[in-house]
Amino acid sequence: MKRLKMMAMALMMGASALAQVPAYLDDSQPLEVRVQDALSRMTTHEKIQLLHAQSKFTSAGVPRLGIRQLNMDDGPHGVREELEWNTWKPARWTNDSVVAFPSLTCLAATWNPELSAVYGNAVSEEFAFRGKDVMLGPGVNMARTPLNGRNFEYMGEDPYLAGHMIVPYIRSAQANGVACCLKHFALNNQEIDRFAVNVNVDERTLHEIYLPAFKAAVQEGGVWTVMPSYPLWNGIHCCQNDSLLNGILKRDWGFDGATISDWGGTTDTWQAATGGLDIEMGTFTDGKVKEAEFGYDDYYLADKFEKLIDEGKIPMSVLDDKATRVLRTIFRTSMNRQKVIGSLCSEAHYDACLRIGEEGIVLLKNAEDMLPLDFNRYERILVVGENAVRSLTKGGGSSELKTLHDWSPLESLQKRFGAKIDYAQGYSSGRAMYDKVDPVDPALSRQLKAEALEKARQADLILFIGGMNKNCRQDCENSDRENYHLSFGQDELIQELAAIQKNIIVCTFGGNAFATPWIDEVKGFVHAWYLGSMAGEALVRVLDGTVNPSGKLPVTFARRLEDYPFMEYGAEAYPGVNKQVYYKEGIFMGYRHFDTRKVKPQFPFGYGLSYTTFEYGKSRLSSKTLSDGKIVLSVDITNTGNRAGKETVQLYIGQRKPSEVRPVKELKAFEKVELQPGETRTVEFSIDRSMLSFFSAKSHDWVVEPGRFDAYVCASSADVRGQADFRVE
CATH class of the missing domain: 3.20.20.300 (Glycoside hydrolase, family 3, N-terminal domain)
Structure with missing residues (x-):
């Protein structure tokens, strides 16, 4: 009996103690009550x-x-390896290897918000398992110049695409109790002089081009932390x-x-x-x-x-x-009891990595329908290029990752096709270095090239797997590219290989657009961004037709660097003079410039081929007049080929007679649809007044003017498949 009384007293004391728990430690209390209670103490x-x-x-x-405390770590493509408490030196842990997810340019190239949510969930689970509260990413700075070494961390040249794609990533990650730290706010569009350059940009350009993706992340994504940028x-x-x-x-x-x-x-x-x-x-x-x-x-x-x-x-x-x-x-985050435990290097995470990579790969050329490749047709297949074997998760600055497994393209090809796959490196780029270029011995370069050309004479199919990497002055933080061409002699090597063997497919990795002087001499061209740990598997599954490519470009590939709008204005526009850079092209950045000034790109924004074909029906409007509500544009999309495939239907809108200069058309909506052979699906877009506004330099506010507008249904910014006009009252 005495023992029972003591137990009862203990229970009463426990209940009393629970009743005295401070509000800030009681997770049943509203967030603001907890915050203010903690602050008061x-x-x-x-x-x-x-x-x-x-x-x-x-x-x-x-x-x-x-x-x-708050535990932070670099992202956004995976959790950086553990560093010592107070230095940049690796802590040399044995349990901090992770999955490297595809670059954000690859995610943007999927044009698939559902995959963005998959990405945010998977990567945040790895952050949670590693005990991290804040993921330093994602980034949504605009790709103003293809020379920016950090573009691979961002989501392309269009603010609507970047904003629409980043919102599901943020929501999904933060639902797991890991804060996204949106970066780099704002105007971080070059790495040259990034700590000291002062950006001069007019008010309209700032609000129309460089802020909208950040605004969407804040107001629609509800991002919890934001990282301001280095420039002034x-x-x-x-x-x-x-x-x-x-x-x-x-x-x-x-x-x-x-x-x-x-x-x-x-x-x-x-x-x-x-x-x-x-x-x-x-x-x-x-x-x-x-x-x-x-x-x-x-x-x-x-x-x-x-x-x-x-x-x-x-x-x-x-x-x-x-x-x-x-x-x-x-x-x-750190005191959120609903925060997930997470997991590291799980099958689900590798599967997410593979799916995102497959859907972000862009097929840019397919002469004679050579792709997908029937590998049984070829007896001697030669793979040329350093990126067939190089780990592209290394280097790049703060986004460098320590991975548990990386599947290279050569490894994946040899696993499937065995002895018929031969390899020649062809060129060397040196080690992945952050702050300087690792020089390559010219004699070694000549030797590697000669070996590749000699083997090419024996091959009946060449797969060139090159592009960029994350070396200094490639796709790398703290440095920009030196020119618009592929480095390390790749352009010349591709042309010489093509002169020997006409059956050549070029596959490139990289986070930026680049010149393609060899494009008329090759049968196929596939651009793969950075695909993370499953790079080899994703690329090979597209090449052999296991996956039908459906990626679309989130950036414009110009024929030459001089075609980009900032180039018209000399060094003042990029990289700046006396630590001052001027965005003199204004709102005419990316495809807005190419469309409006009628400059033909090599590959336009939104472009990407498929192994099947799609037919667009007539564009239909629910009304020819828009007042305060909305009108609906409908279009039927039919898969007219013999393979299942995905097509991204893009809606652009232009104003006919604006009071202030505007681009011919701007992306305002898109939808990705999957269709079986012969299947037809109706895609609908709701058009409201917010999609028609521009930021007026006169009123310093967003304006919608009455008048006539054109809605363009497109397969890319340069491929208009349907058009309908309407009036705004």
Whole structure:
């Protein structure tokens, strides 16, 4: 009996203790109740501690209150390997190998929002399993120039496509309790002088081209954290730019999360404190330890900021707002009991990697219907090119990944077709280096080329597998490409191989457009972006017809660099003069320029072939007049070939007589449909007034003008399959 009484008393005491749990630790309470309760219990110094790094990739919590730190890591294509607490050196763990997912350019090339959700779910599960709370990505900067070394991390040249594709990624990832950190906000469109260049861009171009994808991620995706970029805008670094962060992001768009500086992007205490930065990371390069010259308390948002608060020079409300935003992030992630456990290198993740890669591969040329390849027709197949064997998950800067398995194209080909596959490297690019080019011995280059040409004479089919890689001055952070051509002598090698054997298919990897001077001399051309761990499997399944290609270009491939709009204006437009760059082409970036100025590209935006054919019916409008509601455009799509396939139907809209200059047409909607042979599907697009607006330089606001508009149903920006006009009252 005595024991029962003691147990009862213990239970009562336990219930009493539970009743006294602070609101901030009670996850049944609303988020804002928890945040404000936690804030009320914190000292000024504890609030300050939330706002800056405590190691290379963590920011502090409040141990006294049981509030956890934030663990961050680089993305967006996978979780970066573990680094030492306070250096850039690998920690040499044996359990931090991951799946490398395809690049975001590849995801954009799928034109498939459902796959974007699959991607966000899979990659965030790996972040969760590795104990990470914040994934530093994804990125949605526009591909203004094909020379930008970081374009492979972004989603192409069109703000609607990038915005529409990024929203499912963010929603899916954050549903798992992992915060996306949207980057790089904004105007990070070149790597040359990225820490110091001041971007000069007019208000209309900023709002129509360079901000919409970010806005969609904030307002539709509900992204929890945002990473401001390195460059300056209006003479102030974007990481501490009041107009950009407090004005546009937080006030105009209603962003309630935290801004996290890019590493080394913060330069001034007053500007950082008053300019909208919430968490400062990576200042003073390595973020030295206490006894070194600089410690974490020397950061701009550390002791210096606390001193300004204590002296009353900056009001406590500024600090409280920052701490509030960081606490929201902590409660959404590291202290979110619904956060998934996740998994690492699971079959489901490799399957997601494969599906995204297969659907992002773009077939650009298929002369004589040579593809898909019937490998049984050929006795001696020669594979040429370094990218047939090179790991393209290495290099590139912060997106470099330590993978458990990478399937190379040569490995996948040899697994299927065995002894009939021969290989010659053909060229060498050197090691994957971040900050300098690894020189290649000219004698080695001559030797590799000679070996490839000699073997070509014995082959009855050549598969050239090359393109770019993630070396410095290729697709790599902190450097831009030196020219528009394929490097390492590939153009000349392809042409010489084609002169020997007409049955040649070129397969390229890379995150940018490039010149194709050999295009008329090859039978087929397939561009594969970066496909991650399953690169070989995805590419071979497209080549042999297991998968019908359905990717479409998210960028324009020009015939030559001089055809891109920024090239008209010389060095001032790119890469800049005296640390000033001017976006003089304005809104006429990408296909908007090629369409409006009637410049013929090599391959237009939205272009991609299939192993089947599609017929577009007549475009039909539910009404010829749009007032306050919407009108519906319908079009029938029929698979007229003998294979199942997917087609992306693209809707562009143009205004006939605008009061201010506008492009001929702009992408406003798209839908990807899968059709069996002979099957017809009706695709419907709802057109409302928001799709017709432009940002007026006169009124400094979005405007919809009355008048006539044209709706273009397209297979690419240059391939109009149907047209219908309507009037706006």
